[in-house]
Amino acid sequence: MNFKKKLARMKPHLQTETAQTEPPTNHQPLETKQWRDLQCSVIETDQGTVIHRQNTYPLQVAERETLSFSHVFSNWSNLSVHQHPLKPKDHTEPSDLLFLDTETTGLSHGAGNMIFMIGTGRIVGNQMVIDQYLLPGPENEVAFYNYFLKQVHHLDALVTYNGKAFDWPQVRMRHTMLRHELPRLPEFGHFDLLHAARRLFKHQLPSCQLSVVEEEILQMGREEDTPGYLAPMYYQDYLQTADPTHLAGVFEHNEQDIKSLFTLYLELSDRVLGGGKTLDEAFEVARWWKQQGEWRLALHQFTSLVDKGYGNEAVVERARLLRKHVNEEESVKLYEQVYTAASVHKIEAARVLSMWYEHKKKQYDEALRVAYQGLLWCEYEPAKEKAAWEHRIHRLKGKCEHRHPLG
Amino acid sequence: MLFEKPNLEQLIAQLKEDEHVVHWHTIPPQEARHAPLPNLDERIIKAMERKGIESLYTHQRDAIDSTTAGSNIVTVTPTASGKTLCYNLPILQSIAQDPESRALYLFPTKALAQDQKSELAEWIEDSGMDVNSYTYDGDTAPAIRQKIRQAGHVVMTNPDMLHTSILPHHTKWVSLFEKLKYIVIDELHMYRGVFGSHVANVIRRLVRLAHYYGSRPQFICTSATIKNPKELAERLTEQSFSLINNNGAPTGKKHVAFYNPPVVNKALNIRQSASKKVRQLARRTLEARAQLIVFAKSRVRVEVIYSDLQSMMQKEWGPASIRAYRGGYLPSERRAIERGLRNGEVRGVVSTNALELGMDIGQLQVCILTGYPGSVSSLWQQAGRAGRRQDEALVIVVAGSTPIDQYVMNHPAYVLDSPAEEARIEPNNLLILMDHAKCAAYELPFHVDDEYGGVPINDIMDYLKDQQIVHLRRDKWYWMSQAFPAHNISLRSASQENIVIIDQSEQGKAAVIGEMDRFSAMTLLHEEAIYLHQGEQFQVEELDWEEKKAYVKHVDVEYFTDANLNVKLFVIEEDEAVPRAHYRRSFGDVAVTIMPSIFKKMKLSTYENIGSGPIHLPQEELHTSGVWLDFDESALLQFGKNRFEHMLVALSTMLHHLGAVMTMSDRSDLHTAVQIKADHSELPAIFLYDHYPGGIGLSEKVYQRMDEILHRCLLLSKQCPCAHGCPSCLGSGEHEGLKQDVNRWLATLIE
Structure with a gap:
């Protein structure tokens, strides 16, 4: 039987993907005028067509009075830290940063997902230059990436929002598909602002989506924004109708995202460098330093949080750092404090104190007393934890008896 | 010593003399080459x-x-x-x-x-x-x-x-x-x-x-x-x-015994149940200190035989010495059984065909098959579980009362001499092909000159284009959808998702104990069904069809449940046909509507019907390929409407059994239906159709080999010793003279 007839008959059994809008019409050649109306240029290359839109804005749009790129860069280099995920590499200038955001035909990570727009932002003098590259149709992918890679020379200071997990792997995936027709991808380095935003704001924001961070942290609202999740649909509409006006909102959205990245990079750097705007933020900043191995900075900040009465969380953090890097006796004082307070860390405190009395002070009775307390607190802990305490108590009992032999 | 139990060698000697062993076949050992x-x-x-x-x-x-x-x-x-x-x-x-x-x-x-x-x-x-x-x-x-x-x-x-x-x-x-x-x-x-x-x-x-x-x-x-x-x-x-295929590996001597349980009711040709006989034989094997595997065809059978053997053996060997094994268990349970078999703690296993796969469970000496497993290949696969190394091994095939089992008992040569069955696939089943064409388009754009599965790609892509899934640009079809097609396509079953079985016997401690495909769940997990798991009975309290969950609770009852399906069937298009003297044989597309109607409660010990209830589930529609026979009115006039209707059902039963054997399919893959006045022809008709949307080539094969199958039906019916038809041939024996009529009728169909 005819395949198409059979297909029509089996239609009820065939899975359909989510239904979409109007049926397709024949495509027309690229309408240069319509593109021009969107401030785009149509670039013809040997391999195909690329759409390029460039807009320039004064850098002040992104900067704020005291918060300029030169200011932030010099603050970073003045601070004697080895590394931090927001710290620019030595000898880099603000103009080396490349802010980047992509729009894709879907959110899956597989080979059927395409990037249809790459937006970048650079600093040129006191200007913010936004370049947006659009794929005018899937057949132009080689031209699209060749043109993009020619335009951007280095990718070693990318600034993205979730680019580590999404945008960049997508670029790499598409590059692999076309690797015989494209130059090698240059080395890349990354500032992923989503990670930074999550660290600082996850406790104060309902989500760390860029739009939420913009509104709550940067106090920048958007008017008439096209939500990002609709971008794939608008792109489909454009492909079906060949009418670029469907993409106007997507261009705007992408450009706004990039502009926000400029401001957000400054804001995040400023908060990290300035020790956070609130005590909670200060605490997160300190923990971040600690994780980067910058224990002195972290200790300094935890100490000031303790002084400001931040609570046992900071006390414990401070105690840990002291114990590891400075002086155990100092830390024991803090652990005593935690031990007597109603803190979730009191089991840890009991462990440290019990060890301290046992090994350093040789006060086995005291160590045993603390250990009993520790075991008591462990009621809801995993069996392994309890067993460790029982083992400790057993050992300490032995030591106590040895010291005070009966009779 | 007088009371010493026989060892395996002696057991083999005893069985050789057993009057119910209808055929004894010894496969000589083969030297290594x-x-x-x-x-x-x-x-x-x-x-x-x-x-x-x-x-x-x-x-x-x-x-x-x-x-x-x-x-x-x-x-x-x-x-x-x-x-x-x-x-x-x-x-x-x-x-x-x-x-x-x-x-x-x-x-x-x-x-x-x-x-x-x-x-x-x-x-x-x-x-x-x-x-x-x-x-x-x-x-x-x-x-x-x-x-x-x-x-x-x-x-x-x-x-x-x-x-x-x-x-x-x-x-x-x-x-x-x-x-x-x-x-x-x-x-x-x-x-x-x-x-x-x-x-x-x-x-x-x-x-x-x-x-x-x-x-x-x-x-x-x-x-x-x-x-x-x-x-x-x-x-x-x-x-x-x-x-x-020039196997050079050595094999040990292997005995295959065909065991047909004795007839207990001669008029109705009712035999002693295979399960019962299997339990006796299994006991003798275990007493002979031989490690054993018992195969049964259904989950229910497995659980019944298992619980019986277990209670029999646990005094001597401990409760863990006999284990059940089937597909629905969780991996950890299965692993434990496999380990026990290897180290000898487990003396015997009762299994469904799940164990057919080539896992090396070690050296078992005896294999008992409860009924013919449906195909020659399965038989040898299961029999291969005994004596995988070089020593003597015993395989016992215990017949049930189904037509095919009795056919095999009467024609052991069919199993021993005939080549194994064919394995059929239909890669161009429309649904399957379309599903994977989508995945392929996602993976890499198609060129307009490409083919997929021999079909010009444009025929496939035009359809997907209408759904706005792909987009044609400069001679290439590009995937242009947000979907990730592979996620919605399951390779394993006709239905998309399995039903998860949740035991909520203990409040607050609900636990997943297994899963089952959707079509099986229609008949095995409907509400009030008795579901058996490791020999334990559970009653289905709620079947959440939308959420694909069945909630069960532990019970202890004297019955099991058996569901009936209501089937409606229409011919959509006839692709091929062969006219014969008294019937017309056709192959083409059919539409089937399936709905479970009622379930029966059957007493465990006697299989007696002790109650029933309705099943409330949505109907499933199926477009598939089928083969059908339209009979002219001669037989209808000759035998009368009432009798002829019974004859149609009897023939369809045999066609179903033998058709499944011929195509190496599970009987649940191939279904049958009967109409005394079919919609498409207004004539009496029998249908056999693939129980999968679009068909998977089973009924096509039946269509091609129909002459042979009809011939085998006649042999089966003639050689069955019953008087008027029985579950072993026509499916029932309630009508006097039915068998003779069917035989006469069949003789006119076979030219």
């Missing part, structure tokens, strides 16, 4: 020396020679004949020559991949070669996935993982695809029916990507005994194959 080692890398030779391998079996040598010569091969040899060497050796050799060379091993299940991984690991260690071999499945830790993709010489996976994970993300697997030299398909015979048809499409996609990356992989397949291994391999991969 060896061939010298081929030219291999010295490290591989060293590993063979360490393992004490001085020569190969003939089939292993042939496999290696053919592979080296560049042929795709399929080896067909019995279990425990060293088939893994047939692929491990050429692949190690190719890696020895080119360290960049890659191989992909496909196993039907995760567990098999794990087993083979340890085997290959030993070879790698003994040879001292620098070869990375990994399993890649849902359990693989994310941390090592990257390493596997880039540096795995041998990647062992299953078709599902290939389908949802590897192929759609092929850009992460460039180093595998670019140098893919071999694709190993182990247990080829498992890829039949719907599953096989899906896998054939997965392989189309795999090969398409391999070509895209510039590699032309060669196939090495291994299969259990089926009639058409070469054809199956060729259909599955769309390439030509050489068959390697």
